[in-house]
Amino acid sequence: MSPDRAGVTAGPDVWTTAEASEDFRELRARLLRFVLPATAGFLGWLFLFVGLSAWAPGLLGTRVLGDLTLALVLAIGQFVTTFAITALYVRYAGRRLDPLADEIRERLERGHR
Template sequence: MGTMNSPADDDRYAAVHGSAQFKTLRRQSHAFILWASVIFFGWWFLGCALATFAPDFFRQGIGGPMNVGLLFVLLSFAFVVTTSAVYLRYARTRLDPLSERIRADLEGDLR
């Protein structure tokens, strides 16, 4: 059995969606995601371009079985882990407090 949403609840959620706090939360979230995506895909396209147009560069040995191409792939994994950690910290320090304020305003004394 589900709960029934009243029109008043719908109006309340619509008001929150249009509020300045919610717009700030979305803007901050989208700004981080945009820059992280630009940097990551730039790195990825750089790797694809180097592998395509400079394959000899990717084949250069660094030491033992390691070459530049393999190092590039390993750095890509490290970059993903680092980006995830940075986002978690950003969300914890910037996004979560704002979302908690929005939730508290929305729920009032229910929480």
């Protein structure tokens, strides 16, 4: 059993009911609509970088600007991508996930009391 925000313990039947609701299914679908493409895109980008490191080290050794190589530019790009995806997720969650999650929680809390 898990305590809700008011400290009241909710039984497993509450969570089973919540999970079966249309709103909860919509919440999961919205989450997956962001997470799956973002994860696939980032992993593709990461594997491209790792693959180039393994099979095209000469290409990655290409100097782009002074002593700055393509490998360093791509490595920094990994960090930039990570922060960008995080910022996009926070924005997406605030607009598309959190309001629906709050509605579900409030409905459960009203029904639980």
